[in-house]
Amino acid sequence: MIRNLPALFIFLSLFLISCTTAPITGRGQLILLSEYQEIQLGLTAYNQALKENKLSTNKAYIDSVRQVGTRIGPVTGKNYNWEFNVIESDVINAWCLPGGKIAFYEGILDIMDNEAQIAAVMGHEIAHATARHGGERISLGILAQVGAVALQIAMRKKDSAVQYAVFQAYAPTVLIGVILPYSRLQESEADQIGLIYMARAGYNPEEAVTFWEIMYETNKGKPRPPEWLSTHPPTLKRIQAMREFLPEAMEIYLASEDKKIPVRQLH
Numbered sequence: 719m720i721r722n723l724p725a726l727f728i729f730l731s732l733f734l735i736s737c738t739t740a741p742i743t744g745r746g747q748l749i750l751l752s753e754y755q756e757i758q759l760g761l762t763a764y765n766q767a768l769k770e771n772k773l774s775t776n777k778a779y780i781d782s783v784r785q786v787g788t789r790i791g792p793v794t795g796k797n798y799n800w801e802f803n804v805i806e807s808d809v810i811n812a813w814c815l816p817g818g819k820i821a822f823y824e825g826i827l828d829i830m831d832n833e834a835q836i837a838a839v840m841g842h843e844i845a846h847a848t849a850r851h852g853g854e855r856i857s858l859g860i861l862a863q864v865g866a867v868a869l870q871i872a873m874r875k876k877d878s879a880v881q882y883a884v885f886q887a888y889a890p891t892v893l894i895g896v897i898l899p900y901s902r903l904q905e906s907e908a909d910q911i912g913l914i915y916m917a918r919a920g921y922n923p924e925e926a927v928t929f930w931e932i933m934y935e936t937n938k939g940k941p942r943p944p945e946w947l948s949t950h951p952p953t954l955k956r957i958q959a960m961r962e963f964l965p966e967a968m969e970i971y972l973a974s975e976d977k978k979i980p981v982r983q984l985h
């Protein structure tokens with residue numbers, strides 16, 4: 719029994735550490751890092767990304783991304799030290815690291831029509847950060863490892879062939895059964911929160927649906943989707959789910975009459 723104590727202690731302390739909720743959706747989350755730790759990780763990754771990439775000199779793109787960013791940042795209720803960059807690359811990609819460090823690649827701006835679509839992608843990426851999806855995934859990884867240790871302890875008296883079979887089954891089960899659905903859930907949550915953020919900032923949420931339709935068309939028939947597309951699959955099902963979130967976002971957008979921004983074209 720004594721040997722089981724460390725695992726038991728880890729399990730108990732994990733559940734005591736932090737139960738938190740995502741913004742807007744109110745979904746309960748188990749996150750084992752503090753928000754401060756997560757922001758520090760974001761900062762490290764950000765400095766690395768700035769070193770490894772060349773910043774864009776396209777003034778129109780930079781101005782538009784900063785314009786949209788300075789409007790969306792404040793409506794999230796997060797007091798981040800926001801930074802907005804454009805990276806010189808034709809890759810279709812954008813990200814927001816914990817702590818509000820944001821980058822758009824020129825490639826994703828090339829396929830957009832207007833600033834409202836920048837707001838759609840930015841709202842979605844910022845939502846991943848404010849809902850602490852990174853911390854949640856790291857926590858899941860830790861839990862999966864602790865689960866493996868606990869399993870090892872439970873199995874230590876079993877025949878080695880039985881042990882082998884159980885471990886073989888365990889890893890795919892965790893990946894397919896827990897981590898992958900989680901990522902789909904996070905994507906859907908980021909879509910939902912992103913629509914609210916862009917609406918609060920005065921951008922028409924319908925442009926988010928238009929943008930994902932552009933992504934769907936861009937992706938169609940391509941053998942290998944770009945990196946961002948593979949983590950953000952623009953399936954018709956996803957676009958349909960976004961339409962279902964639209965009415966709530968439209969209500970917010972229409973109520974913010976004075977903030978409504980004329981749709982500025984990008985090209």
Ligand SMILES: [Zn+2]
Pocket residue numbers: 842843846904905908949950
């Ligand atoms: Zn996403």
